[in-house]
Amino acid sequence: MSTHREFIILSSLAAGAALAGARPLFATRVKPKAVLFDAFPIFDPRPVFVLAEELFPGKGPELSNAWRTRQFEYTWIHNSLGDYKDFWQVTQDALNFATTSLKLDLTADKRDRLMGSYLQLKAYPDVLESLKAMKQDGLRLAFLSNFTVKMLQAGIANSGLDGMFDHLLSTDRVSVFKPAPRAYQMGLDAFKLKRHEMVFAAFAGWDAVGAKKFGYPTFWVNRANQPNEQLGITPDGTGSNLVYLASFVTV
Numbered sequence: 001m002s003t004h005r006e007f008i009i010l011s012s013l014a015a016g017a018a019l020a021g022a023r024p025l026f027a028t029r030v031k032p033k034a035v036l037f038d039a040f041p042i043f044d045p046r047p048v049f050v051l052a053e054e055l056f057p058g059k060g061p062e063l064s065n066a067w068r069t070r071q072f073e074y075t076w077i078h079n080s081l082g083d084y085k086d087f088w089q090v091t092q093d094a095l096n097f098a099t100t101s102l103k104l105d106l107t108a109d110k111r112d113r114l115m116g117s118y119l120q121l122k123a124y125p126d127v128l129e130s131l132k133a134m135k136q137d138g139l140r141l142a143f144l145s146n147f148t149v150k151m152l153q154a155g156i157a158n159s160g161l162d163g164m165f166d167h168l169l170s171t172d173r174v175s176v177f178k179p180a181p182r183a184y185q186m187g188l189d190a191f192k193l194k195r196h197e198m199v200f201a202a203f204a205g206w207d208a209v210g211a212k213k214f215g216y217p218t219f220w221v222n223r224a225n226q227p228n229e230q231l232g233i234t235p236d237g238t239g240s241n242l243v244y245l246a247s248f249v250t251v
Contacts, residue, residue, distance in 0.1 A: 032199045032217065032249050034140040036169070036187045038178075039147045040203035041221035041242065043121040043155045051117050055110050059102060066098035072204075075146060075177035084175040087146045091118065118151060123159035124223070130242035131164050137250040142167035144187050144200065146177050167191075179210025187216070199236075199249050205229040212236070219245050 052067070053060025071094040078084055085093070092115055099106040134141060142165055143152050152168045155161075169186040176182050187198055200211035200218045209231050212218040220235040221242065228234055237248045 030196050031251075032139065032197055033193055034142065034166075034187070034191050034198045035134060035245075035249055036142050036144040036198055036200045036211075036216070037165075038201065038203045038207055039143060039145040039152065039155065041201050041223070041245070042123050042127055042143075042161075043159070044124045045121060047120065047122075048114070048117045051114060055113065056104055059104060063098055063102060063104065066101060067095050070094035070097050079177050079180050084177075086148050086172050087170075087177075088115075088118075088148050088151065091115065119154040120158060121155045123155070123161060124241065126241040126243050128160065130246040131161065133246045134249060135164065139249060140166045140191060142169055142187065142190060144169045144178075144184065146171050146183075148172055178207055179213070181214050184211055184214040184216065201242075201245055202235070206231075208235040209233045219248050221245055 049060060049064040052063045056063055071091055074090045074094055075087070078090070092111070095111065095114060096106065131141065145152060147155075147170060149168050149170045149172065152170065156165070167190045169190055171177050171183050171186075173186060174182045178184065184200070187193075187200070188195065191198065195215035196217060198216055200208075200216040202208035202211055202218060202220050203223065205220065205222075205226055206229055208218050208220040209229050212233050212235060218235040218237075220238040221240075221244075222238050223240060225240065237244070239245060239248070
């Protein structure tokens, strides 16, 4: 599906949900005081994959899938080994592995362009108005992400989201990646609230599982329309974009 067509479909879904007052199913809960976000419910990574196809014609989807898969596998391996590299370095290591495994010639220029694309990410079209609605409802907002602070700051600046977030909680603070409990603990430490007073907004199913296991009410922003993880834990709410999340947390 083309990026243009995805944009039209996403915008239509967001507008339709807003008009209909659509709400996902969720468990009865205390109205939250804060929302914690992974990076990818906010920032659209698809331009990275478009660039991969531009630089490696005919190999872009295969490279993107291999890169993205290894990127997160490396975070889990680092957690298991008890060492830590920041997400920028992990992303570059995963890119090196993916191109080597596919026998692609990753020149320094191509590497720098692909890595640099992570500093050019912008928010999905449904994000700004949804965040404004949450702020107007009195909710405090923060990132709780594997991204480095530099990556988060770049995405915020690119998207005109300055002033929206109270905290940029990178796993660099605790030197361990999600879904380790110490990573999710950052939200409690930053806001001085109880678990049930915050909602965690995940992009990946495994992150929703990790946050729910930690004790946060959890909303899965399932933009990729993926099935639930088969881990015996399901999120409290789910929807395809931030319009649904805004409805979930502001009722």
